[in-house]
Amino acid sequence: MNRRAFLAGVVGSASATLAGCTGILNTGSNTPDGDIGMGSVSFNPQEYEAKVGETVVWVNTDMRNHSVTAYEAGIPEDAEYFASGGFDTEEAARDAWRNGNGTINPNTTFEHTFEVPGEYAYFCIPHETGGMSGTVVVTE
Template sequence: MHRRAFLSTAATALTLSVAGCTSSGQPDENTDFDIGMSANRFEHPNDPYEVPVGEPIVWKNTGGRTHTVTAYDADIPEGAAYFASGAFESEQEARDAWMGDLGGSIAPGETFEYTPEVPGEYTYFCVPHEPGGMIATFVVTE
């Protein structure tokens, strides 16, 4: 009889202790960001994320690893301003800065914001996690 009570108590304690550990990092109506960053993914319930021209996009590192938000030079609309965490002016500059001293880092809990002014499709990535597929797209509408 004591064994059943112990197992029941242990199971309840385990359930309560991991309840907060299952967050997907995806934003909802109560969050202060648009796109989350988990271990190896940019997280948003709508893929691709859509935003109107002139509306800021806020990324938040909702995971436990350091990330970047880095545009592919060739995969943003013509005339669009380049964007990367760390305020770099090109993809190569952002890559070099990361390799040099982790430039452009977004630590857990930190955010990065960019306001697109040109409609079209934008593809971006996380420099350290690009080989693992941390690549995403957003679409800017008029």
């Protein structure tokens, strides 16, 4: 075997292995752009800072289905509730997930525009018990 071919294979394998350590699966050029990625049981980054009026885009970079669901008690009082699937309450989002709605499939996105400053706590319904949660901090 040629030494260069061997080294290229080793470097390629190491890069692929290390890429898996981030919790984000890079599925190639067909992956849409986003601000927050969804790994197997994590949002990446877990905390994201946005400005008032900014639209944040979550992208499912994983092979599994996920959701983005705000904790009703975890958003500012005057803020609009958000959840993938467009539900108005946390309870409606949870109920819909049980019926197969509100899913963010692999290589698809969910977005929300934040109009009120403050902290917004959110989670992934099917992976909540695994700790898949995050925070968007919205500043003036």
